[in-house]
Amino acid sequence: MLPxxxxxxxxxxxxxxxxxxxxxAHGVGDSPLHIPKIETRDLNFFYGQRQALFNITMSVPxxxxxxxxxPSGCGKSTFLRTLNRMNDIVDGARVEGTVLLEGxxxxxxxxxxxxxxxxxxxxxxxSNPFPKSVFxxxxxxxxxxxxxxxxxxMEIVESCLKRAALWEExxxxxxxxxxxxxxxxxxxLCIARALATDPEVLLMDEPASALDPASTARVEDLIFELxxxxxxxxxxxNMQQAARVSEYTAFFFQGKLIEIDKTDQIFxxxxxxxxxxxxxxxxx
Amino acid sequence: xxxxFSPSTSRPSLYRRWTLSTLKEQSIRVLLFACALxxxxxxxxxxxxxxxxxxxxFSQVSVGAFFGDTVWAPQSSDEPRFxxxxxxxxxxLVAGVAGLIGLPMGLLAALYLSEYASERSRSILKPIxxxxxxxxxxVFGYFGLVFVTPYVLQPIFMNGLGIDVGxxxxxxxxxxxxIMIIPTISSLSEDVLRSVPQGLREAGLALGSTKFDVSVRIxxxxxxxxxxxxxxxxxxxxxxxTMAVTIAAGSQPDLTLNVFRPVETMTAYIVxxxxxxxxxxxxxxxxxxxxxxxxxxxxxxxxxxxxxxxxRYRNEYQ
Numbered sequence: 001m002l003p004x005x006x007x008x009x010x011x012x013x014x015x016x017x018x019x020x021x022x023x024x025a026h027g028v029g030d031s032p033l034h035i036p037k038i039e040t041r042d043l044n045f046f047y048g049q050r051q052a053l054f055n056i057t058m059s060v061p062x063x064x065x066x067x068x069x070x071p072s073g074c075g076k077s078t079f080l081r082t083l084n085r086m087n088d089i090v091d092g093a094r095v096e097g098t099v100l101l102e103g104x105x106x107x108x109x110x111x112x113x114x115x116x117x118x119x120x121x122x123x124x125x126x127s128n129p130f131p132k133s134v135f136x137x138x139x140x141x142x143x144x145x146x147x148x149x150x151x152x153x154m155e156i157v158e159s160c161l162k163r164a165a166l167w168e169e170x171x172x173x174x175x176x177x178x179x180x181x182x183x184x185x186x187x188x189l190c191i192a193r194a195l196a197t198d199p200e201v202l203l204m205d206e207p208a209s210a211l212d213p214a215s216t217a218r219v220e221d222l223i224f225e226l227x228x229x230x231x232x233x234x235x236x237x238n239m240q241q242a243a244r245v246s247e248y249t250a251f252f253f254q255g256k257l258i259e260i261d262k263t264d265q266i267f268x269x270x271x272x273x274x275x276x277x278x279x280x281x282x283x284x
Numbered sequence: 285x286x287x288x289f290s291p292s293t294s295r296p297s298l299y300r301r302w303t304l305s306t307l308k309e310q311s312i313r314v315l316l317f318a319c320a321l322x323x324x325x326x327x328x329x330x331x332x333x334x335x336x337x338x339x340x341x342f343s344q345v346s347v348g349a350f351f352g353d354t355v356w357a358p359q360s361s362d363e364p365r366f367x368x369x370x371x372x373x374x375x376x377l378v379a380g381v382a383g384l385i386g387l388p389m390g391l392l393a394a395l396y397l398s399e400y401a402s403e404r405s406r407s408i409l410k411p412i413x414x415x416x417x418x419x420x421x422x423v424f425g426y427f428g429l430v431f432v433t434p435y436v437l438q439p440i441f442m443n444g445l446g447i448d449v450g451x452x453x454x455x456x457x458x459x460x461x462x463i464m465i466i467p468t469i470s471s472l473s474e475d476v477l478r479s480v481p482q483g484l485r486e487a488g489l490a491l492g493s494t495k496f497d498v499s500v501r502i503x504x505x506x507x508x509x510x511x512x513x514x515x516x517x518x519x520x521x522x523x524x525x526t527m528a529v530t531i532a533a534g535s536q537p538d539l540t541l542n543v544f545r546p547v548e549t550m551t552a553y554i555v556x557x558x559x560x561x562x563x564x565x566x567x568x569x570x571x572x573x574x575x576x577x578x579x580x581x582x583x584x585x586x587x588x589x590x591x592x593x594x595x596r597y598r599n600e601y602q
Contacts, residue, residue, distance in 0.1 A: 084490060086486065086489065086490060089485075089486070089489065091402075091403060114492050114493070114494055115492065116492075117489065117490055117491065117492040118491070118492035121490065121491070122486075122490035124483060124486060124487065124490075126483055128481065128483035128484055128486070128487040129487075130484060130487065130488075130502055130506070131484075131505070131506050132505070140488075140491060140501070141491045141492065143501075144491070144492065144493050144494075144497045144501065145492075190487070193487075193491065194490070194491065197491055197492055
């Protein structure tokens with residue numbers, strides 16, 4: 001038993017019962033709500049000669065938060081970036097195996113990577129708003145999609161900013177530069193911007209690691225809220241955070257997937273010794 | 285408290301002692317400083333001469349005539365006239381044509397190198413582009429005179445459209461200077477484009493942008509001020525360009541906007557007077573200095589503005 005996390009998880013379950021009911025208990029896949037959104041099979045990944053991922057086979061359930069944890073360099077970020085093919089832009093990167101998004105192999109040569117990334121959005125560790133106005137940042141995705149109608153854009157911007165819990169703070173300064181916002185606001189803006197392309201999946205690479213505790217809490221609440229409509233995969237170094245926001249947790253170590261299970265399970269009764277050692281702080 | 289930290293008696297003294305090595309250190313310092321001083325002193329000397337001669341020039345020709353007259357005829361025997369506009373106009377016309385050609389081509393080359401090219405093609409193309417910068421400008425001038433005008437401009441404009449194109453003309457000079465400044469623009473702009481944080485590219489791509497979307501909607505706007513600075517530096521180079529324009533654009537100080545006609549640029553005039561037989565102390569010789577001064581002030585101003593913009597741009601992303 002790992003008492004330090006049971007408290008966090010008990011609090012989470014008490015305050016915010018999972019959106020789709022607890023009746024699912026611990027059985028993965030015995031509810032239609034837990035059908036996999038993304039599946040990977042024997043996924044291997046190479047940076048040049050160096051292999052960074054080894055035979056990753058796992059599934060990411062739809063409309064849930066799946067956390068990827070593990071020590072630095074364990075491959076969790078690399079894995080995340082194979083899911084929207086962001087690794088394509090890295091020189092010398094090579095992928096073997098399959099990544100299925102709703103059954104379609106995204107590494108099939110006929111797959112349009114631009115279309116893929118519209119469906120699989122991403123939020124980065126370092127907030128990276130464009131040096132444009134708040135409005136133009138959120139409107140970016142719809143605009144490259146060809147939308148020019150100012151009224152429609154405004155509707156989208158407003159609804160995305162509301163979903164990202166930022167509207168109240170920026171509604172009067174939509175024309176201001178996004179770079180004038182605080183760090184936490186910038187990160188929520190990036191989330192709003194990602195939502196504006198209407199993705200089904202949101203990949204988050206340590207989205208709160210550069211934020212202060214108050215901003216982190218806001219982003220975490222937001223993630224917990226967003227899981228109702230989006231499939232979220234979040235990489236985090238912060239295990240408390242994984243325990244707070246995720247339904248499922250996957251533990252990566254040295255490029256391998258050691259264990260994936262319900263978050264409650266991972267943090268209270270991990271099956272693997274390595275997982276237990278990591279989350280109890282014995283290494284990493 | 286702890287006896288093991290008691291001061292040792294055998295430690296070297298902190299006071300400086302004069303030895304041969306400190307003397308050597310001092311003399312190296314002085315030597316290096318002297319070398320740096322030479323270039324600074326030269327610059328100061330040149331500016332000093334320019335200022336003095338300009339002052340002498342304006343004691344003979346009024347400032348009003350210099351800026352008000354539209355005729356530049358310093359060698360006219362009965363009544364020499366010193367209106368700067370024909371020279372200024374010729375200079376800016378050539379630089380303008382050069383800009384129209386060099387700026388877009390240099391920028392697109394930079395965009396290709398920074399956003400599209402693979403490491404491999406970059407490593408081949410960049411050095412080639414830099415070789416272009418190493419070609420002596422007189423070669424470009426000659427190229428304009430014996431190739432661009434007779435084999436490109438005259439067939440198209442004279443034979444094709446019936447426009448009179450003389451052997452010396454602004455267009456040929458502008459074209460070759462435009463080609464000359466491509467490496468300047470592309471290498472400066474490429475630096476600027478590459479300094480746009482990688483995070484912005486990733487953010488754009490992750491939102492489902494094509495490379496073109498990322499380049500045009502994110503990278504270029506983000507790098508705009510830096511690119512403007514690169515443009516200014518390149519234009520100031522075009523304005524200061526001498527040999528290419530002296531050869532290709534001719535030496536006829538006309539106030540014209542017709543790019544098919546010859547003009548005389550400021551630099552071409554300076555060449556002309558330097559090589560001519562104008563007596564030291566004559567008004568003609570002094571006019572050389574006043575033109576040089578004008579040229580210096582124009583390019584200096586452009587360089588200062590460009591450096592200022594560039595520095596502000598660099599601070600934006602740090």
